[in-house]
Amino acid sequence: MKDLDEAADRYAVGEVTNEDLPMIATLALARGVNSPALTELACLHRSDCRDAPGLFLEALDELGLLEAIDTAWDSRAATVLLRRAENHAADLLADAGTPAARSAKIAALLHRLAHTEDPLNSDLSELAAYFEVLTVDWDEGYLERAVLADQMRLNARRLLDHRY
Template sequence: MDRLRRAALKQALGEQPTEDLPMLAALTLADGVDTPALVELAGLSRRDPPAGIRDLFEQTFAELGLPLPEAEEAWRERMLDAAKGMLSGSLSPYEASNEIYWCACHLERTETTTELVAQFVGLWSTWEDHPNKRGSIEHSMRQAAANLLHSHGSQTPA
């Protein structure tokens, strides 16, 4: 199911190659998820018409009773994943801060998102401008990422 969710998030951002969805459907079936539209989608080829592939992908979500994410939700989830990646070590603080900043730029403009953009772009650019202070800047980046996750009710990775 995670595979479908990730693809739906990428699709909401215009980053999911349509031609990859039939194979994704086949892998999802192998994971034990089964709906009529998913079976039909898994039987398609990469060269089938993109509109038909997308329709079956969307129908799969309807059959599973799951809403397709909107772009705002996708950007927010991608931002939180970057914060988790920083704290788990799968992304460097520099990479993750840049990703968090970029994602926050795509969220609806509120006081909170404006502050978030300013905070992470500030940390990111300070890291570049002050190579001799990177250790303390990375500590601040990790703290900001933990605060971001906490403010969204997410657990920080151990």
Template sequence: MDHLRHAALKLALGEQPTEDLPMIAAQALAGGLESPALIELAGLSRRDPPADIRDLFVQTMAELGLPVPGVEEAWRERMLEAAEGMLTGSLTHYEASNEIYWCACHLERTDSAREIVHLFIGLWSSWEDWPDERASIERDMQLAAADLLRGHGKRVPE
């Protein structure tokens, strides 16, 4: 399910090649997921019309109860995934802070989004500028990432 959800986020952001969606669907089928549109999508070729592939993917996600998000929602989810990645160790503090900042730049210009941008660009640039202080800055990055997740009703990994 994670591969499909990740593909849906990338599709919403214009980063998912449609020709890869049939193989992603086939992998989901092999992993035990099933829906009529998923079966049909897995049977398509990379050379089928991109609009047909995309439409069938959108239908698949709806059938599975995971509709393809809008652009704003996709940026927010990607930002929260980066925060989680920092806390689980799948991303470095530096990578995650940069990703959080970058995603927040694409959100609607609210006070909250601006605060996230300023906080994480500050932490990210401080990490570069103050190498002797990196341990302390990384702790601040972790606290900010945990607060970001909590503020969006997400569980904070331990």
């Protein structure tokens, strides 16, 4: 069922299309996950998927995968984008990967989040700009990389502490 939850996250942020949903349902059924809406979704043809989003949401609900989240896709998209940005921030603090690569990913996610229909916090746009500037400074060599990495970590901590 974790695969379905992840597919719902990817669907919410536009990484999965309506045409992909029947195959996602088919794969879930093949793994032994079953619900009436999931079965109906798996039977849809890629060329006729107008009912796919509703069936997908119904299947997620039937399987108990909508607990503690708003069922609106925009709200889920905002939650997914923030969670991904926070995961990259945690990785940055753990020195996983280069600071600039993590910073660029955080900036992109926060900019996207700030421009969703249901942004969680408009102040995230300012934090996204800080990450973006730090990434450019890193790439262009404007400051010592150790100083920039420290600034990236400071902003990562701000994000994780919800101090935007």
